[in-house]
Amino acid sequence: MTMMSDLSLDLVEEILSRVPITSVAAVRSTCKHWNSLFKDPSFTKKHCRKEAKEIQVIMVFDSWASLISINLHGVHNQKDGLVEPSIKQIGKLNQPEISYVFHSNGLLLYVTENNNNRLVVCNPYTGQTRLIKPRNTIHRLERYGIGYDNNNNYKILIFSYHDYHIRQEIKYEIYDFNSDSLRAFSFSLDRPIWRPCEELSLKGNIYFVAEEQMGKLEGDNMLLCFDFTKERFGPLLTLPFRSNGYDSVLLSAVREEQLAVLLKRWDAYEMKIWITTKIEPNAVSWINFLKFDMIQFSRRYHNLNGSFFVDEKKKVAVICERDILKETNNKAYIMGEDGYSREVNILGESERSPRMCSYVPSSVKIQQSLNSSGKRKERDY
Structure with a gap:
């Protein structure tokens, strides 16, 4: 019987490059050679390229985080006998x-x-965890985000809006990994804003949707960036449309390079998506x-509270949302x-709405x- 040790190095690399992200830590612990291989920059680039061929999403599902693969092969081509698009779970991440x-x-x-009031940072690919x-008890209205500055120093942003009052001054904290x-x-x-929401990371910085206030009148939804290099918020930026708090506005990252924004007005079936040609703080x-038109799903959704992802090459969007007709169902359109x-089911039913990020x-x-x-405590699983 052929053993892994009998195979050529190229073949071993090809086999290991197909290992799912959620299984990398277990494979690395098998032997020193495989562990060192996953640390090699050329191999990790090859592995990550294979993983990037499909849209991958982290979904928090009933208090567990799972890695989800969205396969869009065959979109627009079912008549040619190609495979239907599908959404499947690759595996659970080891953090309940x-x-x-x-x-x-x-x-x-x-x-x-749980009652530990802690934040956990991990890299599912390397298996590292921190x-x-x-400093204080975690509050349900606190916002968190991780990013990095121009020197690739990683930091965590922590700030809170404990009420819905209009604010112009934001108090926040920054945790610095280096120090x-x-x-x-x-x-x-x-300008004053309501509580920022829809936060996501792009090119090291964090972007939010924030509704500006014009005196006593409701203002437009705007884009707000937190710059980790300058360690402060930037100016309010315009979205490609005018909207207010009644409309649904969602953000998504496109290949970690561009920002996408989705608009669904509360009284319309139509949805529109724009992507950035330039994005800076x-x-x-x-x-x-x-x-596109969501009229076939009109009884289910007047407002969106879920997530969306785009494939700019296939000109396709995936909207993930809880089914209002049956609240335990999670759907992807x-x-x-x-x-x-x-319409595709996402892992069946759950007690709470899933949280998702690319x-x-x-x-x-x-x-x-x-x-x-004074020395660094290394944890490399």
């Missing part, structure tokens, strides 16, 4: 009791929902991407040009905290 997940450049930030104890420190800040925006420009639409694997190392002797 999760209430919130945030992604940046291959790193995941979890907020646990626990972070916040293992937590610092407090205060920043005044150029203080400047943004947009282009139309896709427009694959929408494209010329009226193309498909995921792109990477070999980024998590800098560990200092021990009592």
Whole structure:
């Protein structure tokens, strides 16, 4: 019988490059050679390229985080006998009791929902994990995000809106991985806003949707960026449409390079998506991407509270939302040009609405905290 040790190095690399992200840690612990191979930059690039051929999503599902693969092969081509689009679970990540997940450049930030009041940062590809104890008790209205500055130093943003009052001054904290420190800040925006939402990471920074206020009148939804290099918020940026708090506005990252925004007005069936042609903390420009009609699902959704993802090459959007007709059902709607639409179940039923974020694997190392002797405590699984 042929053993793995009898195979050529090229064949071993090809086999290991097909290992799912959720199984990498177990495979690496099998032998020293495989562990060193997963640390090799050329191999990790090859592995990540294979993983990137499908849309990958981290979904928090009944307090567990799962890696989901969205396969869009065959979209627009069912008459040619190609495979139907599908959504499947690749595996669960080894971190239970999760209430919130945030992604940046291959790193995941979890907020646990038990009594430990802790944040967990992990890289599913390398298996590294770091626990972070916040200074205060975690509040349900606190917002969290992870990103990095121009020197690739990773940091965590923590701020809260404990009420729905209009604010112009934002108080926040930054946890710095390099110095293992937590610092407090205060920043005044150029205009007052309601509580920011729909946060996601792109190119190291965090972007939010925030509704500006014009005196006593409701203002437009705007885009707000937190710049980790300057450690402050940028100016309010315009979205490619005018909308207010009654409309649904969702954000999504496109290959970690562009930002996409979806608009569904509360009184309309039509949805529109734009993607950025330029995105910086203080400047943004947009282009139309896709427009489609959700009239066949009109009884189910007046407003959206879920997530969406796009494949710009196939000109397809995937909208993930809880089914209002049966609240335990989780649905995905694959929408494209010329009226193309498909409805797919997402892992059946759950007690609570799933939280989702796009995921792109990477070999980024998590800098560990200092021990009592001043040395870094390494954890590499």
